[in-house]
Amino acid sequence: MSKKLVAYFSASKVTEKVANKIAEAAGADIYEIKPEIPYTTADLNWMDKKSRSSVEMSDKTIRPAIADKDANVEAYDEIILGFPIWWYVAPTIINTFLESYDFSGKKIVLFATSGGSGFGNTVSELQPSVPGADIVEGKLLNRADKQTIDKFVETL
Secondary structure (H helix, E strand, O other): OOOEEEEEOOOOOHHHHHHHHHHHHHOOEEEEOOEOOOOOOOOOOOOOOOOHHHHHHHOOOOOOOEOOOOOOHHHOOEEEEEEEOEOOEOOHHHHHHHHOOOOOOOEEEEEEEOOOOOOOOHHHHHHHHOOOOEEEEEEEOOOOOHHHHHHHHHOO
16 A cells, blocks of 8 residues: 655645545645745735736746745655646646655646636646656545545545
């Protein structure tokens, strides 16, 4: 049986709730990807082209700093990685996380929450950040109940 880690970024606690349910169902450890500077409501205003999230997502080379780098990913075979979908892809802080560790030979299964869009180009945009890892598009888990979470975990 592989050792699993649920790693997640959640700017507004929505993804955090799903991540906790997945970790419980999978018997996995959990790790929160925390930005060095937390996002405010104003930062997340996608209607403001000058908001922090809008600026970050319009320049895919931006790598928001993370608060710590102690996820100990080398101890895990499989990483279940969650985040909200921003502008049809993962927020660039996910690239920061992936580029902070060596994921060679590991399987990374994605899950996301979204107000309305799907994964879009997420896998192809994240793959360059994790050479040697296998990234799998998992599932959108908006308002997922226990049964939905359990079915997702069974596919891992």
